[in-house]
Amino acid sequence: MKNISIIILSLLLSTSLMGAGSDSSSGSSSSKEESLYEDAVKLVKRAGKLEKKDKTDKAKKLYAQAFNKLEKAYKSDKKNPDILNYMGFTTRKTGNFVKAEKFYLEGLSLKPNHNGINEYLGELYVQTNRIDKANERLEVLKSCNCKEYGELELIIKTRGSKVY
Numbered sequence: 001m002k003n004i005s006i007i008i009l010s011l012l013l014s015t016s017l018m019g020a021g022s023d024s025s026s027g028s029s030s031s032k033e034e035s036l037y038e039d040a041v042k043l044v045k046r047a048g049k050l051e052k053k054d055k056t057d058k059a060k061k062l063y064a065q066a067f068n069k070l071e072k073a074y075k076s077d078k079k080n081p082d083i084l085n086y087m088g089f090t091t092r093k094t095g096n097f098v099k100a101e102k103f104y105l106e107g108l109s110l111k112p113n114h115n116g117i118n119e120y121l122g123e124l125y126v127q128t129n130r131i132d133k134a135n136e137r138l139e140v141l142k143s144c145n146c147k148e149y150g151e152l153e154l155i156i157k158t159r160g161s162k163v164y
Contacts, residue, residue, distance in 0.1 A: 036073035040066040063090040081107040085117045119148035126159050
């Protein structure tokens with residue numbers, strides 16, 4: 001049963017990674033920042049594919065490259081929660097949970113109901129063994145009728161199977 005849960009969780013996470021973070025209602029201020037953001041998203045997707053192949057070192061390098069692009073985009077577009085979500089995501093994937101949490105919380109200060117940020121912050125809370133806080137993020141997503149709710153719910157239920 002645990003193996004089935006891990007497989008289902010892996011499949012859910014792989015599909016969520018492809019859309020990791022965009023909430024589609026925020027816009028960028030200029031085409032240069034959009035290009036940096038889009039380039040970063042492409043790097044994140046490539047990194048996710050490498051992670052699936054257990055090439056974690058290569059994936060972490062791509063996450064770091066994506067973060068650098070996002071950081072540049074953020075300098076000109078500080079009101080975009082999608083950028084902050086990906087900054088949190090890439091930072092979390094490279095292992096800096098404290099910094100990732102700050103980015104997620106900053107993004108939520110701009111858009112408290114951002115589905116991607118709430119899911120990924122919940123995942124971070126599971127990774128750092130703060131299940132009560134993960135459940136708070138789940139509660140925020142409860143009425144969204146979105147895939148992020150189901151994905152976070154599954155991660156919380158199968159928290160012993162370290163797949164994020």
